[in-house]
Each structure stands twice: as C-alpha cells, then as structure tokens.
Amino acid sequence: MLQKIRENWDKILQLMRDEYDISPVGYETWLRPLQVESVDEDNHIVNIVIMDSKIETIGLNFIKKKYSFVLQISIEEVTGFKCTVHFYSKGQADTIKEPELPEVKDSSLMTIMQNANLNPKYTFDTFVVGSNNKMAHAAALAVAESPAEIYNPLFIYGGVGLGKTHLMHSIANFILKNDPSKKIMYVTSEKFTNELIDSIRNKNFTTAAQFREKYRNNDVLLVDDIQFIIGKESTQEEIFHTFNTLHEAKKQIIISSDRPPKEFETLEDRLVSRFEWGLTVDIQSPDYETRMAILRKKEEMDGYNIDNEVIKYIANNIKSNIRELEGALTKVIALSKLDNKEINLDLAEEALKDFISPNQDTEITPDTIINVVADHYKCTPADLISSKRNKEIVIPRQIVMYLCRSMTDCPLQMIGKYLGGKDHTTIINGIKKITKQLDTDENMKTTIDVLKKKINPT
Numbered sequence: 001m002l003q004k005i006r007e008n009w010d011k012i013l014q015l016m017r018d019e020y021d022i023s024p025v026g027y028e029t030w031l032r033p034l035q036v037e038s039v040d041e042d043n044h045i046v047n048i049v050i051m052d053s054k055i056e057t058i059g060l061n062f063i064k065k066k067y068s069f070v071l072q073i074s075i076e077e078v079t080g081f082k083c084t085v086h087f088y089s090k091g092q093a094d095t096i097k098e099p100e101l102p103e104v105k106d107s108s109l110m111t112i113m114q115n116a117n118l119n120p121k122y123t124f125d126t127f128v129v130g131s132n133n134k135m136a137h138a139a140a141l142a143v144a145e146s147p148a149e150i151y152n153p154l155f156i157y158g159g160v161g162l163g164k165t166h167l168m169h170s171i172a173n174f175i176l177k178n179d180p181s182k183k184i185m186y187v188t189s190e191k192f193t194n195e196l197i198d199s200i201r202n203k204n205f206t207t208a209a210q211f212r213e214k215y216r217n218n219d220v221l222l223v224d225d226i227q228f229i230i231g232k233e234s235t236q237e238e239i240f241h242t243f244n245t246l247h248e249a250k251k252q253i254i255i256s257s258d259r260p261p262k263e264f265e266t267l268e269d270r271l272v273s274r275f276e277w278g279l280t281v282d283i284q285s286p287d288y289e290t291r292m293a294i295l296r297k298k299e300e301m302d303g304y305n306i307d308n309e310v311i312k313y314i315a316n317n318i319k320s321n322i323r324e325l326e327g328a329l330t331k332v333i334a335l336s337k338l339d340n341k342e343i344n345l346d347l348a349e350e351a352l353k354d355f356i357s358p359n360q361d362t363e364i365t366p367d368t369i370i371n372v373v374a375d376h377y378k379c380t381p382a383d384l385i386s387s388k389r390n391k392e393i394v395i396p397r398q399i400v401m402y403l404c405r406s407m408t409d410c411p412l413q414m415i416g417k418y419l420g421g422k423d424h425t426t427i428i429n430g431i432k433k434i435t436k437q438l439d440t441d442e443n444m445k446t447t448i449d450v451l452k453k454k455i456n457p458t
C-alpha cells in the first residue's frame with residue numbers, strides 16, 4: 001500500500017486541491033511539502049512527514065486540523081485505502097508514536113460526562129462505520145479532533161434511530177477524554193425549550209441568567225433533534241443568540257435533526273443560514289453488511305457468541321432502524337435466558353414474532369402518507385384534509401397528492417376521497433404543480449426524498 005500511495009501521491013494532492021478549492025498558495029505552502037513516510041496497514045494509518053523546516057513548527061497543527069480529513073478522503077478515493085493520517089515534522093519521523101493523553105481518573109471523567117449529559121457508552125469505538133454513515137462519521141471525527149476549527153456548526157441529519165445521537169456523544173466523549181477541562185453540554189431541543197419556558201415563567205432574572213450561562217458558556221454545545229423548535233418562536237430566538245455567542249467566541253456547535261436545514265421551511269432564514277455555515281452530513285439506513293456488523297458488535301459487547309443464522313435472520317428482517325435492530329437482539333437473548341433455552345433460529349422466530357410479521361412489506365396507504373407529511377410539516381392530518389387555502393397547508397397537501405400518486409396504486413378519485421372529498425382535477429393540478437417544481441427546485445427534490453424515506457424506510 002505504501003508504494004501505491006506514493007505512486008499516486010501527486011494525483012491525491014491534486015484531487016485535494018481541485019475538490020476542496022485549495023488556493024495555489026495554500027497548495028504550494030501546505031501540501032507540496034508533504035511526503036508519505038510509512039503505512040501501518042493493520043491499523044489503517046498513513047504517516048506523513050512535512051519536509052519543509054520553515055513551516056513544520058507552525059504548520060504541523062494547522063495542517064493536521066485543516067487537511068487530515070480531506071487528505072484521508074482523497075487517499076481513499078484514489079487508492080481505495082480507508083485510513084487515518086498522522087502528520088509529523090521531519091525530526092519526529094524516526095520516532096513516530098501517538099501523543100500521550102493526559103492522565104484522567106475514570107471516576108472524575110465519568111462525573112464530567114454525566115454533568116455534560118453524555119452517555120459514556122456512545123463512543124467512536126462502539127460506532128460501526130458503514131456506507132450509510134461513512135461521511136458523517138469522518139466529519140464527526142474531524143470535529144472531535146479539531147473542535148471549532150474545521151466545521152462549525154456540524155449539522156447531522158437522518159431518520160429515526162440511525163445513530164445521530166450516538167455520533168454526537170462520540171464527539172463529545174472524545175474531546176473530553178483528550179481534555180477533561182473542556183466545557184461541554186449536550187441537550188435535546190425539547191429539554192432546551194422546557195428549561196427556557198421554566199426560566200421565563202419564573203420571571204426571575206437570576207434564573208434567566210443561569211439558563212444563558214448554562215448554554216452559552218461552553219466550548220462545545222450539542223443540540224439534538226433541533227426539528228422540535230419549529231413553531232416555537234422564543235426557543236428559536238434563544239437558539240439564535242446562543243448560536244451567535246458561541247460561534248463568535250469560536251466554540252463548537254453540533255446539531256442533529258431529522259431533515260437538512262433547507263427543509264425547515266417555516267424556520268427563520270437567519271437560523272437556517274447559520275445551520276448551513278459549517279458542514280451538513282446525513283446518515284442513511286444501514287445496508288445488510290452494516291446491519292450484520294452492528295449486531296456482531298452488540299453481541300460482542302454483551303459477551304455472547306450467537307449463531308450466524310440468527311444474526312442473519314435479524315439483519316434480513318429489520319432494516320431501517322438501528323434501535324429496533326438492537327432491540328430485536330436483546331429480545332432474543334432475553335427469551336433464551338427466561339426459558340433457559342439455547343439461542344437458535346426457532347427461538348429467534350418465537351421471540352420476534354410480534355416484531356417481524358411473516359410478510360413484512362406493509363402496504364403504503366394514503367393515510368400513512370398524510371400522517372407522515374403532517375408530522376413533517378408540523379401541522380395536523382385534519383389541516384391537510386381541510387379546505388384551508390394558506391400556503392403552509394396548500395403545499396404539503398399537494399405533496400400528499402404527488403406522493404399518493406407515485407407511491408400507491410390509489411386512483412385519483414380515491415386520493416381525493418382520502419383528502420376530504422377533493423375532486424380529481426384538484427388532485428391532478430396538485431400532482432402537476434409538484435412534478436413541475438421537481439424539475440427546477442433542489443429543495444423540493446430533497447423534501448420529496450426525505451418524505452419517501454420516512455414513508456418507506458426499507
């Protein structure tokens with residue numbers, strides 16, 4: 001592999017320059033002096049030396065923070081070798097070793113993690129990387145390695161139970177492990193809203209100040225499930241100011257959501273644009289190999305060695321939600337303990353009979369579509385069925401029409417019936433409108449993709 005990377009080195013650097021808009025001066029100053037020193041194939045590490053003594057002292061940290069991630073991706077793209085890069089100055093190259101981490105007593109680190117609302121089990125070590133989350137994982141690791149320096153904010157989005165929270169906690173745990181003095185706070189946007197309401201209700205200056213201090217005085221703030229702030233004006237206002245304070249002070253912000261920022265139609269533009277300032281990455285549903293790897297990881301962590309047939313059975317039948325995937329394995333193990341029986345396919349089928357129906361492909365109905373679209377746009381199914389003409393309802397309603405046409409066999413008249421008795425010309429017009437918009441409007445394309453995945457995650 002060392003030879004392959006060396007042979008392709010110019011190509012790798014040029015790819016970095018072109019893909020990531022590195023200026024000519026940046027290319028000459030930072031990238032040209034890099035040379036591959038060695039490759040540790042077992043641990044997927046590429047050691048790179050900076051051959052220019054003028055830049056090595058100031059350049060080492062900068063290059064590490066700014067270019068590790070893109071270099072890793074470029075090496076992988078050109079050679080197919082997935083790796084982590086380690087940079088060294090020329091003098092260090094002979095004695096390559098990992099920097100030592102500060103000694104931390106486990107119990108005190110635990111307390112710090114608890115105070116930050118972090119789950120110590122959610123780490124990069126326990127996170128299985130697959131094609132569905134590769135980019136999100138790489139970005140998360142880059143942020144963990146250089147908080148507030150590369151991607152700020154980091155915005156992670158994806159469907160339910162796909163690992164967004166796990167990845168966020170991994171970043172925070174990684175940062176704390178390296179430097180326990182960092183101030184980190186994890187919060188769901190729901191909890192943030194509730195605490196904000198409490199602080200306002202008390203009409204007490206101290207409480208309001210404490211609330212601000214709690215969220216603004218951090219090195220890293222992680223806000224999970226940000227979609228819950230839709231329609232909550234005071235929360236949006238508070239998030240806006242918290243964001244500005246932290247960003248201006250060069251503190252890291254990490255946000256998760258069930259949709260990309262562009263999809264927040266009813267959220268203030270100033271917030272949406274801020275969410276897009278850094279990097280937005282998504283997590284998709286896991287493929288079969290990743291589902292198998294996640295199940296294997298979990299059984300290993302729980303200390304079991306389960307028959308391959310059983311693992312395959314679960315991975316084949318539970319596809320869209322990793323939380324459910326893990327829940328299925330837990331159920332199988334629990335039944336075997338309860339009945340004192342060996343874990344085999346029969347026991348797995350018995351344990352999961354309510355979980356996995358013999359014909360798992362449940363039919364998509366207009367009702368399902370109406371419910372998902374209503375939930376997505378934070379309105380009610382009744383709004384969509386009504387004859388309300390305001391834009392906030394008309395567009396989602398037309399989207400329902402379009403999705404019913406493209407995802408079900410339902411005739412136009414029947415779709416009209418599901419939508420409160422609309423005639424079939426209204427339905428045709430709605431479908432045409434969305435179809436036209438899909439030709440020109442990228443946002444609409446993303447919305448439709450996200451909704452389709454929510455309706456049929458498999």
Ligand SMILES: Nc1ncnc2c1ncn2[C@@H]1O[C@H](COP(=O)(O)OP(=O)(O)OP(=O)(O)O)[C@@H](O)[C@H]1O
Nearest residue numbers: 126127128159160161162163164165166294322323
């Ligand atoms: N890639 C992965 N490797 C190992 N475990 C994973 C992975 N992705 C998710 N999990 C596990 O699946 C469960 C659900 O993940 P998590 O809570 O992070 O999902 P989420 O996307 O935040 O869901 P929600 O949308 O409900 O907030 C957790 O137990 C997590 O550890």
